[in-house]
Amino acid sequence: MPICVFDIFPDGTAKVPDDAALTGPGTYRWWHYDLSDPDLADWATNRLPAIPAGALLQPETRPRCDLYEEGLILNLRGINLNAGQHADQMVSVRMWVEGNVIITVRLRRVFALDEIRQIVIAQAAPLTTAAFIEALVGRLTARVQDEVMRISKLTEFYEADLENDTTPLPKDLPATRRSVIKLRRYLEPQKNALVTLSTIDLPIVTETDALKLRELANRTTIAVEELDALQERLIAVQDDHDLDxxxxxxxxxxxxxxxxxxxxxxxxxxxxxxxxxxxxxxxxxxxxxxxxxxxxxxxxxxxxxxxxxxxxx
CATH class of the missing domain: 1.20.58 (Methane Monooxygenase Hydroxylase; Chain G, domain 1)
Structure with a gap:
């Protein structure tokens, strides 16, 4: 069974459908699944083309944005906010968007999707499939920026400590360096995917939607550039401590x-x-x-x- 399924109507109201059809009477129908659901493979194989179905069922993914006929295969990554897990173990969202249907699949809990689910329940759902994508990408990007800012402040603290020769090497410096590497591993392809998404030629993506998506792609690009700079700064801090x-x-x-x-x-x-x-x-x-x-x-x-x-x- 899906985690949730909603019919979204033009005024932003939502209703849980009472049928199992792929699409519904509203502007679009949103299906949200957990990858561990034993029924997901049969459901996707029977209702979707082979390539989108396979993309939704992949156990390991990297950010991507690809056209398939009249639909869109979109994989994104977000900061891991699950309790007891590291933020750099980024959670993945697999998506298939086509006309009047959105299917999202996650392996671990994605808080951005949970927030969208809550606003749908509150009868304030994104009005279109493009607006849904913008809402999701915007929330994922905001959390990425928050994490990059946290690492940036931590790096400033490391650099300030260099003024005192007696300060030992911070114990969490290696972990911070690894975190930057892991984040950059996914955010670089995510930046490329969002740039592709903002320039894609699909009826569901209007010029206004494209402008909003370009802004989100730009924010992701800034985050990647900041991670590049942080990587170099952390190496410099490590080198200074090693030299000392x-x-x-x-x-x-x-x-x-x-x-x-x-x-x-x-x-x-x-x-x-x-x-x-x-x-x-x-x-x-x-x-x-x-x-x-x-x-x-x-x-x-x-x-x-x-x-x-x-x-x-």
């Missing part, structure tokens, strides 16, 4: 090298004088140990002066 770590390691390694250079001859002397064989000088001298210690301090001072002279310190 490398500088610290170099300083620490340099300090250890200086300490080793000073203590290497001292270690040689202590090893030499620690040999337990006859003939070692100073064994019978009560001041032997003190003289050795003073000599080692003097040698350490001499090594320091040598390193200073060679400007290694």
């Amino acid at each position: 770590v490398a500088r610290r390691q170099a300083r620490n390694g340099y300090a250890l090298s200086i300490v080793a250079a000073i203590f290497l001859p001292l270690g040689f002397l202590t090893g030499l004088f620690g040999v337990n064989i006859g003939g070692m000088p100073g064994i019978e001298n009560a001041w032997g140990f003190a003289i050795l210690c003073i000599s080692m301090v003097g040698l350490a001072g001499l090594m320091y002066l040598v390193l200073k002279a060679f400007r290694w310190l």
